[in-house]
Amino acid sequence: MATTTQTTKEKPAQQKNKIMNGADSVIQSLITEGVETVFGYPGGAIMPIYDSLYQSGSKLRHILTRHEQGATHSAQGFAKVSGKPGVVFATSGPGATNLVTGLSNAMIDSTPMVCITGQVASHLLGFDAFQETDIVGISMPVTKWNYQVTKAEEIPEAIAKAFYIATSGRPGPVLIDITKDAQLGAVENYEYKKATKVPSYFPYPKLDMEKLREAANLINNAKKPLVLAGQGITISGAEEELKTFANRTGIPVAATLFGLTAFPSRHPLSVGMLGMHGNYAPNIKTNEADLIIAIGMRFDDRVTGDTSRYAINAKVIHIDIDASEIDKNIKADVAVISDAKKALIKLNELVQKNNFEEWLAEFRKLEDIETKAVIDLDIHPKGNEIKMAEVVHEVSEQTNGEAIAVSDVGQNQMMTARYYKFVNPKSIVTSGGLGTMGFGLPAAIGAKLGSPDRQVVVFIGDGGFQMTIQELATAWHYKIPVKIVLLNNSCLGMVRQWQQLFFDERYACTIMTNPDFIKISEGFGLEAIKVTERKDLKKAISKMLDSEGPYLLEVSVEKIDNVFPMVPSGASVSEMMLKA
Amino acid sequence: MEKLFTLNIVTENNIGLLNHVTIVFTRRHLNIRSITASESKIKDIYTYTIVVKTTEELIGKVAKQLEKLIGVYKVFVYEDHELIHQELALYKLPISAIKSGINIEEIVREHSARILDIETEYILIEKTGHKEDTQKLLKALQPFGVLQFIRSGRVAMAKPMKSLDEHLLEKENAYTYSNT
Ligand SMILES: Cc1cc2nc3c(=O)[nH]c(=O)nc-3n(C[C@H](O)[C@H](O)[C@H](O)COP(=O)(O)OP(=O)(O)OC[C@H]3O[C@@H](n4cnc5c(N)ncnc54)[C@H](O)[C@@H]3O)c2cc1C
Ligand SMILES: Cc1ncc(C[n+]2csc(CCOP(=O)(O)OP(=O)(O)O)c2C)c(N)n1
Numbered sequence: 001m002a003t004t005t006q007t008t009k010e011k012p013a014q015q016k017n018k019i020m021n022g023a024d025s026v027i028q029s030l031i032t033e034g035v036e037t038v039f040g041y042p043g044g045a046i047m048p049i050y051d052s053l054y055q056s057g058s059k060l061r062h063i064l065t066r067h068e069q070g071a072t073h074s075a076q077g078f079a080k081v082s083g084k085p086g087v088v089f090a091t092s093g094p095g096a097t098n099l100v101t102g103l104s105n106a107m108i109d110s111t112p113m114v115c116i117t118g119q120v121a122s123h124l125l126g127f128d129a130f131q132e133t134d135i136v137g138i139s140m141p142v143t144k145w146n147y148q149v150t151k152a153e154e155i156p157e158a159i160a161k162a163f164y165i166a167t168s169g170r171p172g173p174v175l176i177d178i179t180k181d182a183q184l185g186a187v188e189n190y191e192y193k194k195a196t197k198v199p200s201y202f203p204y205p206k207l208d209m210e211k212l213r214e215a216a217n218l219i220n221n222a223k224k225p226l227v228l229a230g231q232g233i234t235i236s237g238a239e240e241e242l243k244t245f246a247n248r249t250g251i252p253v254a255a256t257l258f259g260l261t262a263f264p265s266r267h268p269l270s271v272g273m274l275g276m277h278g279n280y281a282p283n284i285k286t287n288e289a290d291l292i293i294a295i296g297m298r299f300d301d302r303v304t305g306d307t308s309r310y311a312i313n314a315k316v317i318h319i320d321i322d323a324s325e326i327d328k329n330i331k332a333d334v335a336v337i338s339d340a341k342k343a344l345i346k347l348n349e350l351v352q353k354n355n356f357e358e359w360l361a362e363f364r365k366l367e368d369i370e371t372k373a374v375i376d377l378d379i380h381p382k383g384n385e386i387k388m389a390e391v392v393h394e395v396s397e398q399t400n401g402e403a404i405a406v407s408d409v410g411q412n413q414m415m416t417a418r419y420y421k422f423v424n425p426k427s428i429v430t431s432g433g434l435g436t437m438g439f440g441l442p443a444a445i446g447a448k449l450g451s452p453d454r455q456v457v458v459f460i461g462d463g464g465f466q467m468t469i470q471e472l473a474t475a476w477h478y479k480i481p482v483k484i485v486l487l488n489n490s491c492l493g494m495v496r497q498w499q500q501l502f503f504d505e506r507y508a509c510t511i512m513t514n515p516d517f518i519k520i521s522e523g524f525g526l527e528a529i530k531v532t533e534r535k536d537l538k539k540a541i542s543k544m545l546d547s548e549g550p551y552l553l554e555v556s557v558e559k560i561d562n563v564f565p566m567v568p569s570g571a572s573v574s575e576m577m578l579k580a
Numbered sequence: 581m582e583k584l585f586t587l588n589i590v591t592e593n594n595i596g597l598l599n600h601v602t603i604v605f606t607r608r609h610l611n612i613r614s615i616t617a618s619e620s621k622i623k624d625i626y627t628y629t630i631v632v633k634t635t636e637e638l639i640g641k642v643a644k645q646l647e648k649l650i651g652v653y654k655v656f657v658y659e660d661h662e663l664i665h666q667e668l669a670l671y672k673l674p675i676s677a678i679k680s681g682i683n684i685e686e687i688v689r690e691h692s693a694r695i696l697d698i699e700t701e702y703i704l705i706e707k708t709g710h711k712e713d714t715q716k717l718l719k720a721l722q723p724f725g726v727l728q729f730i731r732s733g734r735v736a737m738a739k740p741m742k743s744l745d746e747h748l749l750e751k752e753n754a755y756t757y758s759n760t
Contacts, residue, residue, distance in 0.1 A: 140603055148595075168758070200592050200650060202755040204759050205755055206753075206756060236759075324647070
């Protein structure tokens with residue numbers, strides 16, 4: 001990878017005998033924890049930590065994103081592809097509040113992230129000191145755990161706890177707020193011990209074999225079973241076990257947006273994506289199935305539609321590590337509260353093969369309907385205008401489905417989910433639960449750093465691109481070779497689609513006059529080209545994929561284009577529409 | 581159907597935890613009727629007693645959400661018939677109440693309350709009981725011109741004979757701390 005490391009001075013000799021302060025212990029703790037990359041932005045209250053970073057040599061690589069929100073999304077992209085927690089530094093006040101969107105995003109999407117914020121000195125807490133904000137109070141509902149450190153000697157333990165909590169059980173973001181005096185205070189007996197247990201924190205429920213036997217019994221007697229695979233599979237690393245389960249039982253597997261890389265899209269039992277903009281077959285069949293086997297998914301409302309008319313003929317088995325997900329949205333007949341991998345390993349010993357050929361054939365019939373009514377027209381359009389779908393499809397073909405496909409939010413995201421044919425685990429990076437526009441570009445930067453040997457392509461709409469466009473500078477500064485596909489429809493496509501379908505085409509504030517994205521990107525130092533005609537598309541994509549550095553490919557796509565099929569909001573999954 | 585529920589939330593003694601606990605209620609748009617924080621018999625372990633009126637379904641979800649918080653060991657949800665519960669009320673009356681001719685002491689005795697303090701200007705009465713009882717006494721004292729009235733949150737204990745230690749041990753044993 002053509003990335004450069006930050007130039008940091010080697011630790012000067014006279015520093016060796018310097019007494020360690022709190023800030024030094026932060027850096028040392030991170031290094032001992034195995035952190036190699038930090039995303040962040042300095043400021044007054046965190047300057048001692050940046051100073052220690054500077055003096056520590058180049059063991060920790062710091063990526064200066066151009067906005068703290070960008071740092072959080074980069075950290076999330078990094079975490080999603082590497083399985084390691086993303087680490088973020090920010091200063092107090094505005095630096096800290098800029099983390100809030102990213103924290104919420106990581107919380108709802110179960111992404112491990114450790115944020116370290118500087119805070120005003122402890123004697124000034126509560127006095128409206130310069131750049132004081134109560135980030136612990138603000139971030140409470142959007143962190144798995146947060147903690148304010150006011151004494152230097154507490155730092156190593158707080159950091160150890162932070163990493164343990166962020167990464168264990170159902171992962172999530174944590175925030176450690178460190179006052180300036182704690183950063184500057186002496187740490188007499190520094191020792192970093194990785195945390196292995198935290199009182200009153202119960203990350204891994206023991207598997208209840210009785211429940212698992214009940215589940216197996218339902219599975220072995222089902223006539224029309226359907227697996228719903230979610231992100232829990234990826235988090236627990238149970239992709240192989242899921243494959244074994246499917247092969248052993250012959251049960252079709254549908255996926256949530258995040259489950260798309262839990263099971264290979266080309267597997268003969270894969271039946272596509274669930275939910276509002278998923279595939280036709282798994283949605284329609286959800287209401288015909290007699291057994292739903294939900295693994296590591298949380299029945300988000302984008303997946304279920306109207307819950308009172310969801311899985312109406314089915315018993316439900318719900319395997320999830322988080323007890324509070326059980327019965328939250330959909331009632332489970334058998335709940336297995338466990339890590340997905342642990343449960344699947346045991347479950348695989350209890351299940352048998354049944355013949356579901358006919359049941360599977362029904363999915364294929366609906367797939368054909370969707371192919372004729374939607375997919376063919378999307379990827380081989382008759383009109384002159386380029387469609388988003390054909391761009392994603394072409395990138396998928398040229399990368400053989402092996403790239404990490406990042407997306408922003410909106411139509412571009414749904415088209416990525418529908419037309420990028422993922423073959424590898426940990427390859428989808430997107431903002432699911434929060435739907436954070438502006439996530440894509442910084443997340444792609446983080447993903448590339450988290451998985452430098454893989455191709456990283458990000459699909460972004462012209463709206464979302466402008467929300468974190470400043471991160472082009474980050475990509476350029478560190479020469480991070482992300483491939484940006486800007487799907488420019490000159491409007492806020494997804495909202496415009498809803499206005500067209502449900503608000504009688506009243507396009508309130510969704511049509512944009514856009515800047516010259518090529519000039520902008522070039523101004524940021526990127527190579528950038530624009531495609532307006534179909535004949536140039538293939539070549540442009542291959543040129544982008546072969547390029548060395550960060551690269552922007554802008555494609556002018558059809559403005560009045562919609563993502564179909566669609567379960568209208570409030571409708572039942574079986575009311576999925578193939579067209580308007 | 582909405583019912584009254586009492587939650588016993590067994591927690592660590594952490595700064596900010598109470599805030600985190602109440603946020604879970606706020607998110608569900610639930611109004612907390614009364615709240616009490618107290619030490620438990622185990623060192624450094626606290627119990628919050630929270631009373632809310634809601635449905636059985638919702639309280640179950642809230643309880644699971646609360647148990648997920650780091651700092652919370654265990655959440656017990658009770659209905660009134662499963663509990664022994666009490667509230668403490670204080671009443672301040674002007675000293676003139678004594679001189680009014682009606683026997684205050686008799687009212688106090690009837691209500692199983694007690695006089696806590698008599699000063700030159702006021703008299704202070706204390707009563708422990710269910711909300712209805714303390715409310716009844718308030719009504720009886722109103723004619724004397726109650727200067728101040730205050731009632732504590734509910735404290736409650738469940739009827740079954742199981743110790744907190746046993747509950748905590750049971751919970752510990754249901755989990756592991758690493759995934760290997
Ligand atoms: C514009 C837009 C449209 C969308 N449309 C769709 C759509 O059509 N279809 C769709 O599916 N999504 C859609 N989404 C995304 C949707 O909002 C949710 O984010 C997504 O469905 C959640 O997928 P999930 O339940 O698999 O993952 P998560 O929300 O990440 O949930 C993971 C679950 O796995 C559990 N878990 C975690 N670790 C483990 C473990 N080790 N073992 C077992 N369980 C574990 C967690 O407790 C949790 O319950 C859309 C989003 C946007 C922004
Ligand atoms: C930060 C934020 N603000 C608003 C929204 C609401 N929203 C969802 S999709 C969308 C339109 C996105 O437009 P664009 O980025 O151009 O992508 P397209 O849908 O055209 O692919 C909007 C405004 C959001 N998801 N996130």
